[in-house]
Amino acid sequence: MGRELTLAFHGAARTVTGSCMEFTLGGARVLVxxxxxxxxxxxxxxxxxDFAFDPKKIDAVILTHAHIDHSGLLPRLVAQGFEGRIWCTAATADLLRPMLADAGRIQEADTERRNRRRDRAGEEPFEPLYTEADALAAWGQAHAVELNDWFEPAEGFRARLWNAGHILGSASVEIEAGGTRVVCSGDLGPDNKSFHPDPEAPSGIDHLICESTYGDRQxxxxxxxxxxxxxxxxxxxxxxxGGNLVIPTFALExxxxxxxxIAWLVREKALPSVPVFIDSPLAREATRVFASHAEGLEDIDGTSVFQNPAFRFVESVAESIRLNAVSGAVIMAASGMCEAGRIRHHLMHNLHRRESTVLFVGYQAQGSLGRVILEGAQRVRISGQDVMVRAQIRRIDSYSAHADQTELADWIAARAPVSGTVFLDHGxxxxxxxxxxxxAERLPGTNVTTPEIGExxxxxxxxxxxxxxxxxMDIREALGRDWQNSYADFVTGLKRELARIDDQRQREAAIRAMRKVLDEYTAHRDARRERHRQ
Structure with missing residues (x-):
């Protein structure tokens, strides 16, 4: 088996984040x-x-694109000893600096916020996953390569990148090693996507790994x-x-x-000139990278589209807080799934207002705050506080940067013949x-597999x-909603439910009953541990 190519899935298998695959041939190791x-x-x-591999023994990383669910552990990888190149397109390399730096700042800020929370009194302090300095060190190892040009990331490997049509700089990866030819889709863009041509990739391959984000949706x-x-x-x-339109949005693309x-609609007088606040320093930096690559983008006439006088990029935290007093504006802020960043601040100040609107324009993963809101929660918990959901909750699917079910199936079929296995991940x-x-219907006789993390x-x-x-097996329980989602649902409604009990003594009895359940569980757990010690 020493000279046979192997593939390990370390993330984004039966879930949509944490993308990481390890290809091994002999002693050479390459991550995608x-x-x-x-x-x-x-x-x-x-x-x-801990990583499922030794970062010091990884020879290279091939990066499909700059989204954090594909690049966000690179700083930790480098901090733990990875010294090789991070191969990617030039646009991805340009985006990687602000994306990773912002992720490092978020890690530091979220750690500081969590450590300040009163409900964590007496607990051990958190440490950031990585810092901004770690992030910049990782960016320093990025190495740009042109689409369709072959390169050799490690001994016995050669690879090239193909346009994936997902975001600026996104690519699918073709790998040849040990006599085997493999294509990894990365994230694929849909038809009628702004800025980018339709995805491309070779056909007649041995094995195919394809994303499945919208595999059940047309x-x-x-x-x-x-x-x-x-x-x-x-x-x-x-x-x-009469209120604000709050849009949780990914800073990139x-x-x-x-x-x-919005610029097109205002120019065509289909929309009045409305103040648009982009409350994301990362979005500002990403927009600058877009402007620098404007010549290679479709649907865009120069860089002026991003310099509309109605667009106001919010820089400081103080400026962001001042938006609390704004009404009748469009506020866009990251993150797109509401899991971090300034969007949580704006949700806290707008969700409870009946005149406000929250518009979702991107994918919301299971267990994310965005998914909880979108599925109709009446109350949510944000940064330790209960927030009523009275705002209008709206959704537009047509901004998705991912191919839908039909487009994914068409892309897979276009890779035929696939003589080995089709792996479906990232879904x-x-x-x-x-x-x-x-x-399986489109490619009869072809082996189609749905891998799990760790395989x-x-x-x-x-x-x-x-x-x-x-x-x-242990990771299966972490996928989707978890006990902390259920806990948030429970505690956000607990006070209201107790208040509905008219009699004070009955309220006290209800609290004692809930406490008894927890005490009985604790006693049972302690007894079980004592038996194991004996």
Whole structure:
């Protein structure tokens, strides 16, 4: 097996974040992506586990794109001894500096905030996952390569990148090693995507790894012009209610698409000139990178589209706080799934207002605050505080940067013949299973597999993959909603439910009953531990 190519899945298998695959041939080791887990606290806890490999023994990383769920653990990888190159497109390298630096600042700020919380009194302090300095050190190892140019990331490996049409600089990865030819899709863009041409990749390969984010969903096909009219209607409706329109948005790509469309709508007089606050220093930096690459982008006329006088980039925290007094404006802030950053501040100040509107324009992972709000929660917990949800909650699917089910199936079919195995990753369980069934129909006779985190496969040429190691059973419990989501649901409604009990003595009895359940569990746990010690 020493000279046979193997593949291990370390993330984004039956979940949509934490992308990381390890290819090994002899003593050479190459990672494709090294991303951050995002979503529930149980899932995020995986970021603090030891890597399933020795970072010092990794020869290279091939990075598909700059989104944090694909790049966000690179600073930790470098801090723990990885010294090789991070191969990527030039645009990804340009984006990686602000993206990783911002992630480092968020890690430091969130750690400081958590350590200040009164409900953590007496507990051991948190340490940041990594710092801004770690992030900049990782960016220093980025090495740009042109699309379609072959390069050699490690001994016995050669690889090249193909346009994935997902975000600026995004790429699929083709790898040849040990006589085996593999394609990793990375994240794939949809049809009618602003800025980028449709995805490309070679056909007639041995093995294929394809993302499945929207593997169970077909979006209504729409044009860019129709999408703009949907956005205009949402903005007009939100302003008519008299409050703000708050848009949780990813600082990279989604923000720039929204700015492109709002500028077009105002120019065409389909929308009045409305103040648009972009409360994300990262979005400002990403927009500058977009402007520097404007010549290679579709649907854009120079860089002036991002310099509209109605667009106001918010710099400092003090400026962000002053937006509390604003009404009748569009406020865009990261993160897109509401798990960190300034969007949480704006949700705290707008969710309880009936005149406000929250518009979701991107994917919301299971267990994320955005998913909880979108699924109709009446109360949510943000930074230790209970917040009523009275605002209008709206959604536009047509801004997705991911291909839908039909587009994914078409892309997979276009890679045929696949003589070995099609692996479906980067999707929640239902999405992966739905796409598996469709892919099996489109490629009859082809082995289609849905790997789990921790699984290891041998990848022979012209033959199905062989599983060498099973996945981690403990991680299954961390995928999707976790006990902390359930706890947040419980405590946000607990006070209200107790207040509905008219009799003071009955309220006290209810509290004693709940306390008794916890005391009985604690006694049972302690007794079990004592038996094990004996």
């Amino acid at each position: 992506d090294c991303g951050l887990f995002q979503g529930s606290r149980s899932l995020e806890a995986l970021n603090r586990e 979006r209504e096909q729409t044009t860019i012009e129709a999408r703009r009219q949907l956005l205009a209607a949402e903005i007009r409706g939100a302003l008519a209610r 989604r923000t720039q698409e929204l700015l492109l469309d 929640e369980a239902g999405a992966v299973e739905a796409l598996r069934k469709l892919a 290891l496969y041998a990848l022979p040429p012209a033959a199905p993959a062989r599983r060498l190691k099973t996945g981690r």
